[in-house]
Amino acid sequence: MKPEKVNSLVIAYLNDVWKKRGSPNTFNPQPGHGALPWVANVQDPNFQAGARAMKHVHNVEPDLIREGCSIPITLTFQDLTGKNVLLLPLGASDDMAHSQNEKNNKRNYVEGVKTLLAYILELEHA
Missing domain, CATH: 1.10.150 (DNA polymerase; domain 1)
Known part of the structure; x- marks a missing residue:
């Protein structure tokens, strides 16, 4: 898989999990480096x-x-x-x-x- 695709899928998953938690805190995952x-x-x-x-x-x-x-x-x-x-x-x-x-x-x-x-x-x- 291309790093960009993996980053996109992981960030979408993390954001979905975060949303389900209902936390009042902010969450902004960012990819590190990929290859x-x-x-x-x-x-x-x-x-x-x-x-x-x-x-x-x-x-x-x-x-x-x-x-x-x-x-x-x-x-x-x-x-x-x-x-x-x-x-x-x-x-x-x-x-x-x-x-x-x-x-x-x-x-x-x-x-x-x-x-x-x-x-x-x-x-x-x-």
């Missing part, structure tokens, strides 16, 4: 190289999840290059991404560097 969905082919050699690098460094099979919605430029990169874009997660669930208290543990940084280097080496076999 088109980004989906890549995980069978692409680029993704396979990334999966092997993650397995090599972290010694576990990677979970292939859909994430990156806060990075809308990925779709633009994919469209401009005609290549799949790969995002390798290097943080922890408690990193509080995009917050004023965002952090990255030293261990995650070091393991991230190892993962990047392993990925570059794995591209040779892609």
